[in-house]
Each structure stands twice: as C-alpha cells, then as structure tokens.
Amino acid sequence: MRIEVENLTAAGEPFSHTYGPGEVDLGEEAARVAGETAVKGRASKKGEEVRLRGSIRTSIEVGCARCLAPQNAPLEVEFDTSFIPQSAAAGETDNVELLAENMGLAAYEGDAIDLDELVREQVVLALPTRHLCREDCKGLCATCGADLNAEACSCERREVDPRWSALADWKNKDRES
Helix, strand or coil: CEEECCCCCCCCEEEEEEECCCCCCCCCCCEEECCCEEEEEEEEEECCEEEEEEEEEEEEEEECCCCCCEEEEEEEEEEEEEEEEHHHHHCCCCCCCCCHHHCCEEEECCCEEEHHHHHHHHHHHHCCCCCCCCCCCCCECCCCCCECCCCCCCCCCCCCCHHHHHHHHHHHHHHHC
C-alpha cells in the first residue's frame, strides 16, 4: 500500500489496509505471518515531514525455543514513525551527530510512502526473542533429538561436568535456605 504525500494535511488522513496470508514476508527463518495482517492508522504532514501513527494486528507462527514445535501467537504492534523526503535526508553529511529527535525519522522517495516495508519492519521488531509452547516444555533430547514432551528416550543421562560441581552445590545450598 502506498500513501500519497501530496494529499496529506496537518489534521491527518486515516488509512487502513488488510494484507492477505503470505503477503507480508518477514524474511525470517524462525517466524512467519500465519494469517491476515490488518493495519490502521493516521497520516499527517507538517512541512516536509510526514508522520504515520497506527497499529498492526496479525498472527504469527513461531517455533518453541525448547522443542521447536510451531505455535501460533497473536501480535499487536503500535507504531509512530516520521518520514522526510530522500532529497532532504541526502543533504545530511556522514559526520553529523545523531540526535534523539532524529531516531524516529525515515526517508521516502518520490511522492508516496510505501507502507509495506514499514509493516514488515514493525512486525519483525515485535517478534518475541524466545517463545515457549508451554512453561514446562521439556524440549528435545540432546543426544537423539526426541521430543521429550511426547516420549521418553532411552539415552543415558550424563553426569554434571566435575568442573561445574561447585556451582551446582552452591545452587542447591541456595535452594535449601
């Protein structure tokens, strides 16, 4: 979806778009968008600066960090991003200090802002760093790779490396007190 900059006012214009399944490609191996992605917001213009504020609602499929089982999870993202024309951003030199007020600025080319890239970027930034299918997930066997939630494997369990035994003793002592 493209937002035409020429028609925007300071009061702001509402926008909304729904991407179908598979239209938002995250480029991530660990997660993918599992359903429709709804984007709603308001675009306003003040001078050369265009401000987009809104929300994104979607469902993502991520693998459990312990057993790798795919899980669907809802994802809601709020965004507030300002854009300036590429020509104005190109006037900056490489040796300029980045100020706090410039952290939310992005550049756009031509007479429109491509909302697709903003949506992809915001969803990727909101992905969970670690997702578990359930709190007590047992994970995979380190030896044979069996899913320990579904079956017990017959691999022998190794003893703790003796170099770490003092740490294990300290941990157990801490639990007792």
